[in-house]
Amino acid sequence: MELMQAILTRRSVRKYQEKPVEREKIESCLEAARLAPSACNSQPWEFIVLDDPHTKESFCREVFGAVYAISKWASAAPVIIAAVSDKGNFVSRMGNFIRRTEFYLVDHGIACEHLILRAWDQGLGSCWIGWFNADKAARFFNLPANKKVEHLLALGYPAETPNARPRKKAEEMVHYNQYK
Ligand SMILES: Cc1cc2nc3c(=O)[nH]c(=O)nc-3n(C[C@H](O)[C@H](O)[C@H](O)COP(=O)(O)O)c2cc1C
16 A cells, blocks of 8 residues: 555554454564654664453553543453553653653654554554553563553444544644744
């Protein structure tokens, strides 16, 4: 699929076919993420793929409880990918401090966008999930203290074709030569 076509047609998909996702397709998505740019090339990401139904079910039971129950729809996705962050390397962390920004989160966003665009390119739907219990997710995977599950990505063959969500008009977000 041509890049702009993928960008134009991609949607967040929240209903999936039961059909399992081939490991090769998952690996290709992860390869797209691996090649993403990052501040100081620090690559502050790791991905944990949940495609075993029992493990995925136990995980979802943990992380989509209580106030996070609105995200329970994701339990039915054939694959959940947990995107794990660390705070980047020393130079990148110095950059965070001086610039007062969190470059590792920017990096994460880019890698995950690579992943979901490659998913779409292969006929797979996906949805970012920011609303889940990250502490319970870290405990589930026994993550060390410097690592965090930043967000989850649901993945699978789509069982719905969502309409495009509204976007700002170009005039509302683009400025040439001055801010007004
Ligand atoms: C960082 C991030 C977190 C998100 N978290 C959730 C979420 O917790 N639950 C959900 O249903 N959708 C979530 N979304 C999906 C957005 O709702 C969706 O991208 C937005 O409404 C635009 O729709 P589209 O992706 O179909 O273009 C998230 C998206 C991003 C980028």
